[in-house]
Amino acid sequence: MPNTTMVDSTVRRRAPWWFNLAGQLLQPWVRIRRDPAEPAALLQPGVPVCYVIERDGFSDALILQRACREAGLPSPMQPLAGTRRRRSVFALTRRDGWLFGRSRKRAAGEPLRQLVHSLEGVPELDVQVVPVAIYVGRAPSRETGWFRVLFSENWVMVGRFGRLLALLLNGRDTVVHFSAPVSLRSVLEESGEIGPERFARKIARVLRIHFRRIRAAVIGPDLSHRRTVVDAVLAAEPVRAAIAANAAKEKISHAKAWRKAHKMLLEIAADYSHPVVRSASFVLSSFWNKLYDGIAMHHFDKARAAAPGYEVVYVPSHRSHADYLLMSYQLHVSGVVVPHIAAGVNLNLPVIGPILRRGGAFFMRRSFTGNPLYSVVFKEYMAQLIDRGVPIEYFTEGTRSRTGRLLSPRGGLLSMTVRAFLRAPRRPVLFQPVYIGYEKLMEGNSYIGELSGKPKEKESLLGLLKGLKVLRQRYGHVALNFGEPIELTPLLDAASSDWRSAGLDPEAKPEWLNAVVSQLAEKIQVNINRAADVNPINLLALALLATPKHAMAENDLLVQLDLGKALLEELPYSDRVTLTPMNPAAIIAYGEQMGWIERVQHPLGDVLTVSGEKAVLLSYFRNNVLHLMASAAWVACCFLNNRRMSREAVLRLGGIVYPFIQGELFLPWDEDDFKEQLQATIDFLVRRGLLESNNDGRSLERSAGQEDSAFQLRVIARSLIQAFERYYITIAALAKNGPHTLTASELENACTLTAQRLGLLNELSAPEFFDKALFRGFIQKLRERKVVWTDENGKLDYDRALEDLVRDARVILSREVRHSILKITPGGDREPAAVVPDDASASDLHQRHVDTEQQEHERRTGIDRRHAEADIAKQEPARRDGAE
Template identity: 65%
Template sequence: MEAITNTGNTPEAARVPWRLRLFGRLLESWVRIKRDPVDPNRLLLPGVPVIYVLERYGLSDALILEQACREAGLPSALVPPAAVSTRRKRSYFVTSLRNSLFWNRARRRPPTETLSELVQALEAQPELDIQLVPVSIFVGRAPTRQSGWFSVLFSENWVVVGRFRRLLALLLNGRDTHVQFSQPVSLRQVITEEQNQRSERTVRKIARVLRAHFRRIRTAIIGPDLSHRRTMVDAVLNAEQVRDAMAATAAKEALTRQQVWKRAHDYALEIAADYSHTVVRSLSFLLTSFWNKLYDGVTMRHFDTLRAVAPGHEVVYVPCHRSHIDYLLLSWLLYTNGIVPPHIAAGVNLNLPLIGPLLRRGGAFFLRRSFKANALYSAVFNEYVAQLFAQGVSMEYFIEGGRSRTGRLLQPKAGMLNMTIRAFLRESRRPVVFQPVYIGYEKLMEGKSYIGELSGQPKEKESLLGLLRSVKVLRQHYGRVSVNFGEPVFLTELLDREAPDWRQSGQQEKPEWLARAVDHLSERIQININRAADVNPINLLAVALLATPKHAMAESDLLTQLELYQSLLAELPYGDRVTLTEKTPKQVIAYGEQMEWIRRIRHPLGDVLSSDGKQGVLLSYFRNNVLHLFAASAWIACCLINNRRMARASVVRLARMVYPFIQAELFLPWNEEGFVERIQATIDFFIRRGVLGEDADGRVLNRGPGQGDAAFQLRTLAHSLLQAFERYYITIAVLVKNGRGALSAGELENLCTLTAQRLTLLHELNAPEFFDKSLFKGFIAQLRERRVIWTDDAGKLDFADALTDVARDAKVILSREIRHGILKLAPHPRATAVAESAAA
C-alpha cells in the first residue's frame, strides 16, 4: 500500500492533497512509532473495508495514523475505501473536535454525521460491511534514554492542547510515539443488533461507546484525569462517613467543630497522594539509568494478560514484598510498557523529608501501621480509598503488611483488602481485578539487615540519614531481576462463589460474608503469586548447598543435584506461569561464583563448592523463595531418609495428615486430593530416575543404602522441608510436656521460639527463620482452626488425645537424635516461668 510520503503516480498518492504529502514526508523523517500490537493486521476482519476512528482531531494525528498504517501494511487512512459509497474523502473520522482554523471551520463535521453516512451506506447495500478500528495515539508516552528533561513538560496528558504545544510535543517527543490499534467493530453487526431502533439512536450509541472506549484506553495508558489534591481532600472531608466520625470525635473528646475539622484535614493531607504525570515521567527517565547500573537486566513475563484486562477494569496490584525496590520497579515497568503506574499504599515511616513529597507525586499515599483505635483517622483513610475507586485510579499494596525478612510469603493482613471490597460495594462502576506479581531477586540490598533482625537485633528506623548511608550499597552487583505477573483474580467471580447475594449487600457496613471473602481472596492472591515464581540460579544453589552441614558439596554431587531439581521442575511443572533458568548446571555454578555467592575450593580428588559464613545465612532467603515448588518431592524424601522401605499408602496417609499445615505455611495450590495426585506423580518421577525403587506390585517403596548417591539426593531434597517438621514437633512437644491448661497461645509461641533458638545454637543451624515467631504462630493457629487444640475458659490451651498420636508419628519423619534433642530442650513446667521471663 502506497503512503502519502511516496512520490509515485499511484492512484492513492494522486488522491492525497500535495500539502499532506509534504507534511507527511517531513513528519516521517522525525517520528518513530511503537505499535501495539506489533502486527495489527491480525485484528482485522478479512475482506471488510476499514474505517479508522481517532479520539481527537489533529493534522499530526492523521499523519501519524497514516505512517503507522503504512509501516504495518494496513489500508491507507487518507483515501476513502473503494467499496464504500459516501462523500468521505478519508478512511478515518474522530469522536471529538477542537476549534479549527478560521478558513476551514465550516468544513469540520461532527462525528455523528460521518457515522450517519456510514450507516446509510450499509442500509443501501445489504451485502456490505464496514469495520471500525479505534486507534489511540500518544506522543511522548514512555521515556527513552535519548529523552531530555525538557521533553517531560510536553508528554501526553488529558489536556486538549493547542497546535503550538502539539508541535513542541512532536519536536521533543516524536521519537517516542505510541499507537494502539484496538479490536475492530463490525458496523453491520451493530446495526443488526439495533435493527428495531431508529438509525439516529444507533448512531448516538456507537459514538458514545467509542468515546467510552477511548477514555478507558487513555486511563489505562496515562492514568485517570486526576483533580487537584485539594479537591480530593475536600471530597473526603465532605463525605457523610467522615462527617459522622468528626461529630462522634468532637462529642467524645469535647472538641469544637473547627478543632476536629482541622484534625481530620491534617489526616487527609498526611494520607493523600499528589500525583504528577510530569514527576512520574521524570522519575521513569531517571530510573532507567538507575536499573542499568544496579542490575544486569530486568525480565518481565506474562504481561500480556494484564494488558488485555487493564482497560475497563479497576486494577489492584498485589505483589510480594521483598525490598524497598519493589514498588519503584513495578511502577517503572508498567509505565515503560504502556500502563499507568498505580497509586501505592506506603507506610508512613517512608514519609521522610525530601523523599516523602517525591513519593507522593509519584502516586504514593501514606498509611499508619495501625489505626483501629483512631476512628476519625480510619474514617478519613477509608473514604480516601473510596474516592480513588470513584475516580477509577489503579492501586498497589502489599497484603503481607511489610517486607518479608525470611524470603517466604508472609501471612496476609486483611485491612486493605477489606477496604477495597467495601469501596467496590459502595462504588462499583467498574469491575475489579487483583493482579498478583512475583518479584525475584538474585541479591538483596537489605539482606544483611534482614538477617540481623531475625537474629534479634532491633529494626533500624527509616531516616534520611540512614538512606544517605545506604548509598554505598549501590556500588555492588545485584544480578538480574524477574517480574512475573500471576493469574489475575476477578473480584466479582470470587464474590459470586463466596456470597451469591453480595449485590444486595451494598449498603451494609460489614456484611456477614465479608470476613470469609477477604480470607479466601488473600489466600488466592498468595497462591497465585507462588504459582508465578521464577527459579533463578541462586535459588537452585541455595536449595542444594544449604542442605549440607557446612554448606559445601563436591562439584560432581552439586551438578547431579542441580540437574535433578531442574528435571523435576520441568517434568512436573508447579504452574503454567512458573519460569526456570535456562542455564545448565555447570553454568549455574559458574554464575554463582561470578555473583560471589559460592567459592570454589580446589582439591586433587575433585573441587568443592562452598558458601561460607554470612553468605550461607543470606542464601537461606533465596531458598525460601522457592520452597513451595519442592513441597511434594521433599515430603517423599522426608519419609524415606530414616526408612529404607515404606509402603506407598503410608506416604500418602501421612501426607494427608500433614498437608493442611504445609499448605497454610507455603500457600500451596492443591486441595487434599490434588496434593495426593502430586505425591503419586512425584514418586513415579523418582522411580524413573532411579532415586527410588519399588517392589513387584508397586506397593512398597525402597531406597538405596545410606552411603549411595540416591540416598544422598533424597537427604539433600528432604532438608528443605525438614525444618518445618522440626518446628511442628517443637510446638507439640512443648505443649504436651507442659500439659493441658498450662499455657496460653502467646506463652506457647514464646516457649517454642526460645526452644528453637537454643536448638539452633547447639546444632549450628544457620537459618534464622527457623525460630521465626510468626511461623510458630501460624502453626498454632492452624491447630486451633482444625480443633486439635482449643482455648479453655481460663484462656489456656487444651488439646485432644490425638495430639500425642501426632507426636508418635513424628518418628517416621524425624531422626531419633532430633526428637530426643527437642524433647530434652522442651521447657519443663517448672522452668516455664523462667523461660517466659527471659523472653520478655
C-alpha cells in the same frame, strides 16, 4: 442512486502537494508503532472507511496518513466514497489560536450528520468508522533525555507549539492505536426512530468515552486534579457522619473537625503526576542498569489480556523496598497504567515522600486503632479509587518478608477492597498476584540483624543517603512472574446468593465477609507461590545448605543440581513456574561469579563451599522455593532414619502432616491431591534410582547410607526437616508444661527461646528456624484442627491426638534430635511419655526399620571420598550424615 451533487470519488484522490511535502519533512522525526501491527485485518472489505481522531491537528493528520500508508489502509486524505466529504477523516476537538492555543470541543456532530444524511435513501451504502488514537512520547526509550519526558503524552491537550516540541523531542516514540471499526449503517438501524441530530450527538458522546478509555488504558487515568478526589471523599456520607461524630466526641466545632479530616486526607492521598512518572521512569532506567543485570517479566501477556473491563488490584510478594518501584517501572515501560500503591507512612520522608506521592503512592498509618475518623477517611479514599477504576497495588503480607517465605496475609486492605466493591459493584474486581524473585537483596544484612533480635532501623532520609552505597554492588537478575488472576465475583457468589444487597448499608458487615476475605487472602498467597521463578541461586541454596558444613564436592553438586532441575521439570508445580535454563555447570559458575560460593581446589576434586555469613543470607533464597520441593522433601524425610517403608505409610503419614506444611508454605493441593503428588514423586524417585520399589510397588527401600543415592535423598530431605523440628519443639513445650498451664502467647515465646538456643548450640544458618511468626502459625493450625484449644482461663488444653503427632515425629526425627529438643525445652519437672524419647522401635504400623548398615558406617574410623574432600577443604571432620 447517490446524490449527483456528491463529490466524485475519482476527484482529488491524492493529498495536496504541500501536505505530502510536510509529511516528508516530518518523517525523519517520527517513528510509528501501530497497535495492532496489522490493522487492515480489522476492516470489512469493500466498505468505505472514515477515520475519526481525538483532536484536530496538522501533525496528527500527517501521522495518520503515514500510518495508513505503511499499513496498506485507505488514505484518510482521499474523498469518502458515496458522500460529500472531501476527506475520509474528522476530529472530535479543535484548537483556537496558533502558538499557544488550547483545545476546545467542536461540533463533532456536523461530520456525523453529513454521514447520516449520505446514508438516507441509499440502503446499500454503509460507512465503517474507525477510531484512531495517536500518542506522541508514550514511552521514551532509555536513550532519551530527562527534558523529553516533560513533553510526553498526557491528558492535557497542548497547543500547536507544545505539539511541535513533543514531535521534535519524542516523535520517535509515537503510537497509533487503531480500534475495531463500527458500521454506521448497523448502528443507525439499531437506533430506531432517533433523528439525525440526536443520533449524531449520541455517536459523538460514545466516541469521546471510547477515546477516554483508550487514553486511560495507555497513559493512566486522569487524576491530575487531586482536589477533585479529596472533595469527593469529604462529601461522602460516611465521612460527613464521622466528622460530626468526632466533633461531638471531642467537643469541637464542626469546622475544626472538618479541617482535621481534611488534613488526614492530604496525608493519605496520592498526587499523581504524569511528568513525574515519566521523569522517574527515565531516572530508574539508569538506576536498574547499575543495580541489576536484567529484569524479566513472565506471563505478563496473560495478565494484560485478562485486565480489560476489570478494576485491577496488583498483590505482589513483598521482599524488598525495590518491589513497588520495580513493579511500577516495568508496568509503565510495558504500556500499562502505573497503579496507585499503598505505602506505609514511614516512607513519607522529606523529599522522597512528595516524589512517591506524585508517582502514585498513597500513605497509610500502621494502625487505625483508636482513631475512627482516620479509619473512615482512609476507607472512603480507597472506595473512591476503586469506584473511579484506578488500578491499585498493595502487599497482603503487610511488611517485607525477613525470611524469604511468604508471610501470613493480613486482611485489612483486602476487606476494604471487598467492601468498596459491595458498595458500588459497577466494575468487577480482579486480583493479580505477582511473584518477585531476586538473586541478591539490598536489605539482606539488615534482615539477618532483625531476625537475631536487633530492632528494625527506622526509615530516614539520612539512612537512605547512606544506603546509596548499594550502587557499588551487582544484584544479578530479577524476575516478575504474573500468577493466575483471581476474580472477586465468583468468591462472593459462592459465599452468598444475595451479596449484592450487602452494599446497600455501607456500615453493615455481613457474617460471611470475614470468610471471603480469608479465602481470598489464602488464594492470593497460593497463586503467588504457583508463579515462582527458580533461579540459579535458589538451586545452589537448596543443595549446599542441606550439608552440615555447607560444602559439597563439585561432582556431587553437579548431580544434585541436575536432580533438582529434573524434579521441577518432570513434576511441574504449576504451568506458571519458571526455571533457569542454565545447566548445572553454568549454575556453579554463575554462583561463583555472584560471590555466593567459593571454590577450594584439590587434586582429588574441587569442593564448593559457602562461608558462614553468606550461608545465613543464602537461606533466604532457599526459602523462596521451599514450597516447590515439599512433596519430594516429605518422601525423602521418611527415609532419613528408615531403610524401608511401605508406600501406604508414606502416603498416610503425609496426609497427617500435610495441613501443617500447607499452612506454612501455602501449598495448592487438598489432602487427596497431595497424596497424588506424593505418588508421582515416589515414581520419579524410583525412576531415578533413589528408591527401589518391591512387592508390586507396595514396599519402598533406599540403598545403604554410604551410597550416592542415599546422600541425594538426604539433601532433598533437609530442606524440610527444620519444619518438623519446630513442630516437635511446640509439642514438647506444650506437653512438658502440661494442660491448662500456658497461654498461646506464652507457648509461642517458649518455643522461640527453645529454637534460638538450639540454633546457637548447633550453629544453624537459618534464622527463620526461630521466627516467632512460624510458631504462631503452627499453634493456630493446631487450634484449627482441634488438637489444642483454649479453656475458660485462656490456657491451652489438648487431647490424645497430640500423642499421635509425637509418635509420627519419631519416624522423621532421630532420637538424638528429640533428646536435644526435650532437654532444653522450658517447663516443669514433668516428662510425659508422649515426648520422652525411648529406645524402642516405632510401631509396625509405620513400617520403621532402622538402617543398621548406615549407623555402623558412621561409627567406622574410615571416611568415604566425599568426607575426605570436605575434610581437606575445611581442615576438620565433616560428618555429612548429620543427625543420622
